[in-house]
Amino acid sequence: MMITDLGSGEGFSAGRRLVLVPHIAYLGPPGTFTEQATRILTEGFDADLLPYETVPQALAALRAGEVLAAGVPVESSVEGSVPATLDALISGDPLIAVAEATVPVQFDVLVRAGVTADQVRTVASHPHAIAQVRGWLAANLPDADVRMASSTAAAAKEVADGELDAAIAAPLAIELFDGLSALARGIADTPDAITRFLLLRRPGALPEPTGADRTSIAAVITDEVGTLTELMLELSLRGINLSRIESRPTKDRLGEYRFFLDFDGHVADARIGDALSGLRRRCSEVRFLGSYPKADHSPANVRPSASEQAFQASARWLARLREGGVA
Numbered sequence: 172m173m174i175t176d177l178g179s180g181e182g183f184s185a186g187r188r189l190v191l192v193p194h195i196a197y198l199g200p201p202g203t204f205t206e207q208a209t210r211i212l213t214e215g216f217d218a219d220l221l222p223y224e225t226v227p228q229a230l231a232a233l234r235a236g237e238v239l240a241a242g243v244p245v246e247s248s249v250e251g252s253v254p255a256t257l258d259a260l261i262s263g264d265p266l267i268a269v270a271e272a273t274v275p276v277q278f279d280v281l282v283r284a285g286v287t288a289d290q291v292r293t294v295a296s297h298p299h300a301i302a303q304v305r306g307w308l309a310a311n312l313p314d315a316d317v318r319m320a321s322s323t324a325a326a327a328k329e330v331a332d333g334e335l336d337a338a339i340a341a342p343l344a345i346e347l348f349d350g351l352s353a354l355a356r357g358i359a360d361t362p363d364a365i366t367r368f369l370l371l372r373r374p375g376a377l378p379e380p381t382g383a384d385r386t387s388i389a390a391v392i393t394d395e396v397g398t399l400t401e402l403m404l405e406l407s408l409r410g411i412n413l414s415r416i417e418s419r420p421t422k423d424r425l426g427e428y429r430f431f432l433d434f435d436g437h438v439a440d441a442r443i444g445d446a447l448s449g450l451r452r453r454c455s456e457v458r459f460l461g462s463y464p465k466a467d468h469s470p471a472n473v474r475p476s477a478s479e480q481a482f483q484a485s486a487r488w489l490a491r492l493r494e495g496g497v498a
């Protein structure tokens with residue numbers, strides 16, 4: 172997928188024919204799946220990719236205006252959402268997603284050349300990667316001390332630096348750090364895993380609706396009977412397909428949750444705007460997290476009663492009634 176507009180020249184500075192290329196943050200170091208995704212998300216856009224050690228650090232740089240955009244992992248088909256990303260999206264100034272990409276995820280076990288399985292005492296990776304290879308680790312490295320790293324590529328770098336014996340990393344990481352070789356390839360417990368990534372930006376002009384869009388929000392509801400059902404009803408009554416709902420504690424008090432929702436459609440679509448207004452009235456907090464083209468380009472299945480034409484016709488009908496006309 173290509174991004175068409177990352178923000179009208181922001182981040183460019185021209186002078187004496189020198190044009191500074193904008194920076195785009197990602198979860199680094201080079202060799203992460205997030206780097207692969209960020210390259211897809213920024214294809215055709217002249218920008219330098221800047222690695223950050225954690226997602227919160229990348230988003231802090233974006234909020235501070237040090238980078239134009241940030242590529243972050245948001246959801247895995249096997250492990251579910253990436254909590255660090257959801258939490259970092261909410262804590263701080265609003266950010267919006269402007270594009271999404273999905274990347275097939277495969278894992279190799281990288282060691283320093285010559286290291287054999289029975290010499291591996293420590294193995295590390297990103298928690299999401301570890302979770303996707305638990306079966307393989309139990310069968311093949313049952314005695315190894317399993318450690319968490321800030322990313323798959325950070326683990327590969329630690330192996331190259333002699334700080335760890337093995338890393339679970341993306342196949343391409345082997346070429347980026349000196350002296351690595353693969354102890355095993357394609358070790359994911361679930362083949363065909365996919366991770367979804369978003370390109371985030373500070374609020375500004377939204378991507379144009381394409382008919383195959385997704386909208387993301389985070390909403391806090393009061394702890395009362397039926398509030399979650401009512402939230403869902405706002406969507407279903409308008410024929411809106413919910414593609415994800417995830418809860419995270421608000422961290423303010425036990426039992427209070429923030430719901431992350433993804434649904435088909437663009438905030439510019441009448442049915443989505445109408446539903447969002449309803450949610451705004453019902454929820455104690457609604458944060459808009461963006462409307463952006465879906466990575467798979469699958470068009471929204473809009474029932475006739477929720478179409479743009481149906482909304483326009485009913486708005487005209489209501490206006491006539493209010494003017495004293497006959498329906």
Ligand SMILES: O=C(O)C(=O)C[C@]1(C(=O)O)C=C[C@@H](O)C=C1
Pocket residue numbers: 198202203204205206244247253276297299300321322323324341366
């Ligand atoms: O560590 C990386 O390479 C990442 O890009 C992060 C991440 C994730 O957050 O899920 C991305 C894809 C894989 O599922 C494992 C890790």
